[in-house]
Amino acid sequence: MLNGVETMIKACDITKNYARQSLPVQAVRHLSLELETGKLTAVTGKSGCGKTTLINLLGGLCPPDAGHIEVNGIRLDTLNRRQRADFRKKTIGFVFQSYDLLPHLTAKENILLPFSLNKETPDLECFSRLAEALELTDCLDAWPSQLSGGQQQRIAIARALIRKPAIVLADEPTGNLDRKSGIRVMKLLRECQQLFGQTILLVTHDLDLARQADRLLVMEDGEIIQDIRKQADVCEVFVKE
Numbered sequence: 001m002l003n004g005v006e007t008m009i010k011a012c013d014i015t016k017n018y019a020r021q022s023l024p025v026q027a028v029r030h031l032s033l034e035l036e037t038g039k040l041t042a043v044t045g046k047s048g049c050g051k052t053t054l055i056n057l058l059g060g061l062c063p064p065d066a067g068h069i070e071v072n073g074i075r076l077d078t079l080n081r082r083q084r085a086d087f088r089k090k091t092i093g094f095v096f097q098s099y100d101l102l103p104h105l106t107a108k109e110n111i112l113l114p115f116s117l118n119k120e121t122p123d124l125e126c127f128s129r130l131a132e133a134l135e136l137t138d139c140l141d142a143w144p145s146q147l148s149g150g151q152q153q154r155i156a157i158a159r160a161l162i163r164k165p166a167i168v169l170a171d172e173p174t175g176n177l178d179r180k181s182g183i184r185v186m187k188l189l190r191e192c193q194q195l196f197g198q199t200i201l202l203v204t205h206d207l208d209l210a211r212q213a214d215r216l217l218v219m220e221d222g223e224i225i226q227d228i229r230k231q232a233d234v235c236e237v238f239v240k241e
């Protein structure tokens with residue numbers, strides 16, 4: 001737990017609007033949310049309901065049009081662009097839907113990128129463990145363009161986890177994986193969460209994986225319509241009227 005904060009991410013009445021072909025789209029509407037430190041939360045919902053927008057807002061990749069977001073006790077709107085980028089680099093590991101691997105770096109260099117960006121010595125023990133857990137040992141010297149979508153996705157996951165960030169935000173981290181690999185990734189996320197106390201938010205369409213999370217949020221039209229918390233054997237369910 002960083003700075004003893006029990007709520008790692010707090011969104012207060014946030015709204016995000018886009019314009020599509022001159023028509024307004026409200027991707028996230030008046031959404032409030034608190035994510036507890038050290039918990040794994042899954043977000044699910046139909047395509048276009050605002051999941052990626054929400055994850056991008058919570059990670060400080062784009063600002064809300066209204067409302068505000070606190071991460072680890074810091075209001076993101078009090079940081080300038082450079083401070084926000086620095087904060088993200090140090091605190092959050094992202095897995096993007098599009099993987100965002102750098103094409104001129106090998107798989108291994110891509111995984112170790114968070115260390116080079118932070119000018120830190122790479123943790124090679126953690127690297128080996130992740131490469132093995134994600135079955136990447138045979139492709140570490142390959143360029144991203146030589147790898148399958150599933151391999152690229154697993155590299156993106158390793159890159160997000162390698163520095164053991166306090167927060168992991170993962171957009172469809174199993175979207176391109178077969179069932180067995182998807183289960184393995186979920187197991188790895190769970191292990192990281194338990195070992196390092198990470199706060200993990202993952203977007204998924206896979207309800208079987210989503211149900212393994214500590215908490216499941218269901219979105220519709222930019223709002224959270226269900227908030228299901230697993231507490232030992234008890235399941236607390238909130239449904240928006």
Ligand SMILES: Nc1ncnc2c1ncn2[C@@H]1O[C@H](COP(=O)(O)OP(=O)(O)OP(=O)(O)O)[C@@H](O)[C@H]1O
Nearest residue numbers: 018019020025027046047048049050051052053054
């Ligand atoms: N940059 C953008 N410009 C215009 N509209 C956008 C932009 N990004 C998202 N949207 C719109 O905002 C809404 C929410 O999009 P978002 O990508 O957050 O949904 P999603 O639930 O993640 O979808 P998917 O499951 O397909 O990834 C959609 O109507 C989408 O078309």
